[in-house]
Amino acid sequence: MLKKINTLEKIAQRLEPNRAERHELNRKVEAYTDGFLDRIDKIKAYNSPDESGNSVADFGIRDSGRSMEEIIEILRDHVDLQGINPASGGHLGYIPGGGVYPSALGDYLADVYNQYAGLFFAGPGAVRMENMLIRWMNKMIGFPETAHGNLTSGGSIANLIAIVTARDAKYIKAAHVTTSVIYLTAQVHHSIQKAVRIGGLDEAIIRYVPVDDGFRMDVGKLKTTIEADQQNGLNPFLIVASAGTTDTGVIDPLNDIAKVAQQYNCWFHVDAAYGGFFILVEEVSERFSGIEKADSVTIDPHKSLFLPYGSGAVLVKDVQALEKTHVYHANYMQDAIGDIAEPSPCNLSPELTKHFRGLRMWLPLQLMGLEPFKAALSEKIWLTRFFYEEIQKLGFEVGAYPELSVMIYRYVPEGEDANAFNAKLIEMVKKDGRVFLSSTTIKGVFWLRLAVVSFRTHLSTVELCLKILKNAVAKLSRKSMLMV
Numbered sequence: 311m312l313k314k315i316n317t318l319e320k321i322a323q324r325l326e327p328n329r330a331e332r333h334e335l336n337r338k339v340e341a342y343t344d345g346f347l348d349r350i351d352k353i354k355a356y357n358s359p360d361e362s363g364n365s366v367a368d369f370g371i372r373d374s375g376r377s378m379e380e381i382i383e384i385l386r387d388h389v390d391l392q393g394i395n396p397a398s399g400g401h402l403g404y405i406p407g408g409g410v411y412p413s414a415l416g417d418y419l420a421d422v423y424n425q426y427a428g429l430f431f432a433g434p435g436a437v438r439m440e441n442m443l444i445r446w447m448n449k450m451i452g453f454p455e456t457a458h459g460n461l462t463s464g465g466s467i468a469n470l471i472a473i474v475t476a477r478d479a480k481y482i483k484a485a486h487v488t489t490s491v492i493y494l495t496a497q498v499h500h501s502i503q504k505a506v507r508i509g510g511l512d513e514a515i516i517r518y519v520p521v522d523d524g525f526r527m528d529v530g531k532l533k534t535t536i537e538a539d540q541q542n543g544l545n546p547f548l549i550v551a552s553a554g555t556t557d558t559g560v561i562d563p564l565n566d567i568a569k570v571a572q573q574y575n576c577w578f579h580v581d582a583a584y585g586g587f588f589i590l591v592e593e594v595s596e597r598f599s600g601i602e603k604a605d606s607v608t609i610d611p612h613k614s615l616f617l618p619y620g621s622g623a624v625l626v627k628d629v630q631a632l633e634k635t636h637v638y639h640a641n642y643m644q645d646a647i648g649d650i651a652e653p654s655p656c657n658l659s660p661e662l663t664k665h666f667r668g669l670r671m672w673l674p675l676q677l678m679g680l681e682p683f684k685a686a687l688s689e690k691i692w693l694t695r696f697f698y699e700e701i702q703k704l705g706f707e708v709g710a711y712p713e714l715s716v717m718i719y720r721y722v723p724e725g726e727d728a729n730a731f732n733a734k735l736i737e738m739v740k741k742d743g744r745v746f747l748s749s750t751t752i753k754g755v756f757w758l759r760l761a762v763v764s765f766r767t768h769l770s771t772v773e774l775c776l777k778i779l780k781n782a783v784a785k786l787s788r789k790s791m792l793m794v
């Protein structure tokens with residue numbers, strides 16, 4: 311038996327590379343990432359995917375390992391520069407973030423120490439750190455000290471936690487679902503509707519409150535709709551507003567909505583997944599006024615705090631409500647409860663064992679301080695304003711003046727269908743690849759979107775984007791003239 315154990319141990323020891331081996335591995339990975347970061351401003355924001363496609367699938371898991379060189383080669387040739395390059399400052403589509411480098415070191419440290427950040431008893435330091443970050447964000451949005459929340463993997467999970475918490479706080483049991491009403495606008499992020507469905511509220515009534523010309527919730531209509539619903543014996547229980555919509559980056563009138571929510575005893579959720587951290591920018595912070603009156607807020611550090619993907623947060627004013635939905639005790643956990651100096655993430659979210667994701671947020675904030683983050687956020691706003699002015703000089707039509715750093719615009723050609731023209735335009739930009747733009751359709755109109763959220767996007771990037779659009783319009787116009 312001992313011989314067997316010894317033989318197995320020898321093989322299992324390969325899971326623990328020695329110091330020299332570790333250094334060798336680190337060196338190779340670092341050479342690879344340096345090669346990427348040193349050239350990041352020259353690497354395309356969009357690369358047409360690898361034609362062969364299957365190389366990763368064919369690179370199977372075997373009994374014996376492979377060399378780091380071979381592994382990096384697969385990453386380099388078939389993974390890392392396929393499709394959108396989210397690390398690129400030229401990523402001006404969806405909502406990018408960039409991924410500040412020190413976060414990678416935070417993940418590295420979290421993984422090496424493998425801290426258990428789910429339970430205060432198991433990782434008091436790690437949980438204290440995550441709770442400190444949650445309190446910092448709560449303070450930032452004006453929540454009281456008694457509020458709490460959870461660091462999630464992203465905004466979708468944060469929205470889900472908020473929606474199910476609202477459901478339980480308002481006692482929406484199966485028997486009440488079909489008469490319970492949720493109010494939102496067509497501009498909310500689809501993760502809200504998804505959360506409603508996952509949360510067992512698919513049969514609840516959803517009222518799409520009309521928006522004004524600037525795509526913000528019409529609060530007068532919200533109020534009359536709720537009143538009518540109440541009179542008809544229905545149960546209004548949840549209002550969802552956005553602070554930074556995905557389509558056009560606008561903030562709903564939060565103060566007015568809060569008043570209505572309070573009057574009709576509705577849970578008030580604000581989705582600030584994209585916009586949240588712009589509250590740190592003095593010149594726009596006033597626009598978030600009213601967010602402090604919400605019951606819950608979603609905010610994504612992997613968007614407007616420029617962290618790499620995998621970092622969201624939900625902030626909830628009433629901790630008991632959050633616990634009511636998420637606490638569960640099991641006998642095998644009996645040693646773990648009792649010490650309640652600090653709330654534990656596992657009692658505030660669906661997760662038990664979780665990544666120590668606080669470190670990837672805490673480390674860059676500690677290392678660099680808030681100043682560069684604030685400057686970068688303000689820079690994004692100004693770059694969007696700059697684009698708003700310059701794109702009109704190129705003959706484009708624009709949506710409303712940008713509230714934060716997302717805006718819509720389109721080119722209306724003479725004698726040609728504008729929707730089709732702009733669809734072709736975006737294809738051309740994609741083919742060029744130096745910048746990546748996305749589009750949306752609002753009330754049947756095809757718009758191009760600009761989302762300036764990467765910390766790597768600077769003036770030169772926006773100028774390049776304008777140049778690419780200008781050339782693409784010229785080329786497309788020439789083509790259609792030839793066809794006539």
Ligand SMILES: *Cc1c(COP(=O)(O)O)cnc(C)c1O
Nearest residue numbers: 464465466499501556581583584
């Ligand atoms: C991105 C976004 C979400 C979804 O967040 P993920 O982190 O992508 O899961 C939700 N709401 C808004 C407003 C967003 O911009």
